[in-house]
Structures are given as C-alpha cells and as structure tokens.
Amino acid sequence: MSIKDTATRVAILDTLATRVATELKAAKQELQAGLKDAKAETGTQQISVDLAGRDIGKATLVQPKAAAVVTDPDALLAWVRTVAATEITTRLVTEVRPAWVANLLKQLTATGTAEWADPDTGVIHDVPGVTMQGRAAHVRLTIPNDGKQAIATAWQSGALTALVLPELEAGEQA
Numbered sequence: 001m002s003i004k005d006t007a008t009r010v011a012i013l014d015t016l017a018t019r020v021a022t023e024l025k026a027a028k029q030e031l032q033a034g035l036k037d038a039k040a041e042t043g044t045q046q047i048s049v050d051l052a053g054r055d056i057g058k059a060t061l062v063q064p065k066a067a068a069v070v071t072d073p074d075a076l077l078a079w080v081r082t083v084a085a086t087e088i089t090t091r092l093v094t095e096v097r098p099a100w101v102a103n104l105l106k107q108l109t110a111t112g113t114a115e116w117a118d119p120d121t122g123v124i125h126d127v128p129g130v131t132m133q134g135r136a137a138h139v140r141l142t143i144p145n146d147g148k149q150a151i152a153t154a155w156q157s158g159a160l161t162a163l164v165l166p167e168l169e170a171g172e173q174a
Contacts, residue, residue, distance in 0.1 A: 032061070032138065036137065038061075046058055047059050051150055052154065054150060056150050056151065057141060057142050061137055061138075062138050064136075065135075066133055066134050067135055068130050068131075069105070069133045071130065071131050072129035080100075087100040104116060108132070115127065
C-alpha cells in the first residue's frame with residue numbers, strides 16, 4: 001500500500017470513528033433513557049442483547065447508591081478540630097488532610113449516612129459539612145467474547161448494515 005493509500009485509509013477511518021463515536025453516545029443516551037423508563041414502569045433494569053435471534057449479552061441499568069460528599073468544608077474542618085485534630089494540616093490554608101477526608105467519605109458512603117463512629121470512643125457524630133448525594137445511573141453492557149465474535153462475524157458478512165449504517169448516513173455531517 002502506498003503512503004497516499006495509507007493516508008486515504010487513515011482519513012476514512014478517522015472520519016468513520018468520529019461519526020460512530022457520535023452515534024454511540026446518542027445510542028447510549030437513548031438506551032439509558034429507555035432502561036430508566038422501563039424501571040419506572042415495570043421495574044425492569046436489565047435486558048438481553050441479541051443479534052439475529054442469538055443472545056449475545058445484556059444491558060443493565062446501574063444505580064449506584066448515594067455517596068458521601070463534602071458540601072461545607074468549613075463546617076467539616078470545625079468538626080474535625082473537635083474529634084481528630086491531628087488530622088488537620090495547617091499551612092497558609094487550614095484544611096483536613098485529604099487522605100483522612102477520603103477515608104471518612106468512604107466510611108460514610110459504606111454506611112449510607114453522614115454519621116461517623118469515633119473508633120476510639122464509640123461516639124456517633126453527625127458530620128457537619130457532609131451530605132449523602134445520589135449518583136447518576138448508568139448503563140453497563142456485558143458482551144462476552146463469543147458475543148463480540150458474533151458481532152465481528154455479522155459485521156464482516158454485511159448483516160449489520162441495515163442496523164447501523166443508515167443511522168450514520170442520516171445524521172448531520174460532523
């Protein structure tokens with residue numbers, strides 16, 4: 001293959017990759033919205049993915065549990081001064097050591113509440129400056145290797161043309 005042919009191939013693949021990435025993003029958003037609707041209507045959070053009647057994987061709506069997030073650093077700092085003053089580093093700016101905050105948030109996330117049990121005293125504290133916030137749902141695709149091979153075979157045979165290519169042709173030029 002000549003350098004000119006290689007340049008042409010790269011230009012085509014780059015253009016197609018960009019268009020496919022755009023279509024993929026839109027399709028994932030549509031899938032997530034559909035799964036959210038299905039969950040609300042019927043409780044369904046997982047659907048099978050099939051190709052020509054063959055089950056090749058599954059799509060699952062994943063709703064992570066709420067995570068602890070610092071929403072008021074000053075309130076958190078004032079509280080840490082009273083329960084774990086050695087975890088505070090003073091510089092030009094006084095802040096709680098990031099590693100300690102990360103561990104605290106991990107503990108609070110695990111318990112699902114903004115209450116911390118002091119390991120030394122056993123006292124339960126409401127942690128100021130930290131709230132539990134929901135996290136965005138997302139879709140997880142699970143396509144095992146044999147499913148990926150089935151997709152590759154269908155692509156090579158042209159069987160995916162009607163499913164994928166019309167959407168690429170119908171979209172606006174990038």
